[in-house]
Amino acid sequence: MATSTPASSAAALIESAKKAAAYQAVADHLPPTATYVGIGSGSTVVYVVEAIAAKGPSFSANMTFIPTGSQSKGLIRAAGLRLCNLDERPLVDGVPVALDVAFDGADEVDEDLNLIKGGGACLFQEKLVAVAAKKFIAVADSRKQSARLCTKWKTIPIEVLPLSAPDVLSRLKAMGSPSPVVRSGLPSKAGECVTDNGMWIIDAPFPPLLLPKDLTAEVKGNGENGVWEIEKLAEELVRLPGVVEIGLFHGFNGVQAVSRGKEFQAQKPVAAYFGTPTGEVQVQTAA
Numbered sequence: 400m401a402t403s404t405p406a407s408s409a410a411a412l413i414e415s416a417k418k419a420a421a422y423q424a425v426a427d428h429l430p431p432t433a434t435y436v437g438i439g440s441g442s443t444v445v446y447v448v449e450a451i452a453a454k455g456p457s458f459s460a461n462m463t464f465i466p467t468g469s470q471s472k473g474l475i476r477a478a479g480l481r482l483c484n485l486d487e488r489p490l491v492d493g494v495p496v497a498l499d500v501a502f503d504g505a506d507e508v509d510e511d512l513n514l515i516k517g518g519g520a521c522l523f524q525e526k527l528v529a530v531a532a533k534k535f536i537a538v539a540d541s542r543k544q545s546a547r548l549c550t551k552w553k554t555i556p557i558e559v560l561p562l563s564a565p566d567v568l569s570r571l572k573a574m575g576s577p578s579p580v581v582r583s584g585l586p587s588k589a590g591e592c593v594t595d596n597g598m599w600i601i602d603a604p605f606p607p608l609l610l611p612k613d614l615t616a617e618v619k620g621n622g623e624n625g626v627w628e629i630e631k632l633a634e635e636l637v638r639l640p641g642v643v644e645i646g647l648f649h650g651f652n653g654v655q656a657v658s659r660g661k662e663f664q665a666q667k668p669v670a671a672y673f674g675t676p677t678g679e680v681q682v683q684t685a686a
């Protein structure tokens with residue numbers, strides 16, 4: 400007879416928290432009229448696909464699902480949903496059709512809905528899919544909720560061209576990241592973790608990232624004393640030669656983007672769903 404240990408029951412509670420968040424996010428944000436839907440990567444998104452499949456084939460008959468990498472592609476296929484790669488979407492007036500909604504997991508979510516992503520090394524395609532969607536929804540368990548990024552998930556995943564890794568590492572150290580490392584593929588792969596795009600991931604630790612509202616005349620958040628505000632850090636990181644994409648999803652969300660005339664360029668979710676160990680789901684929305 401299988402015995403339940405405290406560790407196995409804690410793991411089961413986390414799984415049910417992820418599942419509850421995913422099912423509620425799908426119920427709230429996937430209307431039967433949706434046509435193009437983004438599917439992210441990671442263990443929580445498995446339940447997003449399960450929730451969609453559970454609605455039956457007629458619900459998704461007119462929907463096409465856009466993956467964020469090979470895991471996500473496999474999930475869409477295994478569920479019998481219609482798959483279309485990001486670059487194969489039809490053009491409307493010369494522009495690739497917008498996704499109605501994209502669902503994805505996160506490694507950490509701050510109080511302004513900025514995200515750290517890339518724990519599963521899929522951040523580049525995840526960002527491409529998020530910005531192609533009118534509405535991006537994050538799903539997670541409540542361990543991911545945090546006032547400031549880099550508090551619980553202490554490193555920022557950065558996708559780099561392998562050739563550039565030594566230079567990027569030394570530039571990151573100069574920016575105040577104490578010990579950035581190239582992510583290993585162990586235990587499943589000897590050598591570096593190679594992304595779906597043939598790149599490497601650098602995990603760069605930073606102290607907790609400030610929000611614009613934290614800045615004062617004394618605290619500038621520009622890296623002085625190693626302290627960074629998220630927008631300033633993101634701006635510097637994407638400018639490093641060799642960096643392909645960063646795991647900070649920041650700036651504005653889809654609703655704010657429309658009002659700024661920057662439709663479909665939003666990296667931030669409009670809502671994050673957090674499952675809790677008690678079975679409750681907390682929803683954090685943009686202020």
Ligand SMILES: O=C(CO)[C@H](O)[C@H](O)COP(=O)(O)O
Binds near residue numbers: 443506522
């Ligand atoms: O960003 C990701 C992959 O690059 C994942 O969405 C993130 O790591 C969360 O994964 P999980 O749902 O397994 O906690």
